Amino acid sequence: MDVQYCPQCGKLLNKTVKIEDRDVKQCSCGFIDWDNWVNVSAVTVAYNDDGDILMVRMKRTGKLTFPGGYRNIGESLEDAAKRECLEESGYLIDDLQLYDVYTLDRLRLVWIIFKAKLKSGSFIENEEVSEVVFVSPSNPPEASTLRGSLSVKLLHKLIKQT
Numbered sequence: 743m744d745v746q747y748c749p750q751c752g753k754l755l756n757k758t759v760k761i762e763d764r765d766v767k768q769c770s771c772g773f774i775d776w777d778n779w780v781n782v783s784a785v786t787v788a789y790n791d792d793g794d795i796l797m798v799r800m801k802r803t804g805k806l807t808f809p810g811g812y813r814n815i816g817e818s819l820e821d822a823a824k825r826e827c828l829e830e831s832g833y834l835i836d837d838l839q840l841y842d843v844y845t846l847d848r849l850r851l852v853w854i855i856f857k858a859k860l861k862s863g864s865f866i867e868n869e870e871v872s873e874v875v876f877v878s879p880s881n882p883p884e885a886s887t888l889r890g891s892l893s894v895k896l897l898h899k900l901i902k903q904t
């Protein structure tokens with residue numbers, strides 16, 4: 743998806759230049775479209791008092807992943823993580839700590855991953871999620887039941903650290 747208009751001055755971006763062997767669009771005002779936009783998703787590893795991790799089963803695929811979703815403009819990453827976890831699972835979280843950052847260029851995706859504590863709540867069915875599953879790091883689900891490579895990578899890292 744190309745940027746059509748310069749976000750800096752509003753003119754049509756129609757001039758392509760070569761910079762460091764890359765074809766990029768440059769505006770007369772100096773703005774360069776590096777074509778490197780990504781969607782930022784705030785993802786949470788939320789622990790209950792037993793040390794189990796909350797995962798959500800997606801209705802569309804039947805696969806498990808961590809609660810999370812795109813940050814809205816104007817929203818902090820912590821607030822996005824709390825909101826997405828509540829929307830997808832029905833649980834409130836607290837004590838968020840930045841844990842890791844993953845990138846997946848094919849999907850232009852960045853995961854900002856927090857660890858958090860489950861505060862309260864219970865599963866509320868919603869459009870995206872069919873159930874909440876508490877996963878024990880000592881008895882994790884098979885990789886084939888997880889949704890996407892980032893879920894697999896993250897769960898693997900969490901298991902190794904326990």
Ligand SMILES: [Zn+2]
Nearest residue numbers: 748751769771
């Ligand atoms: Zn411009």
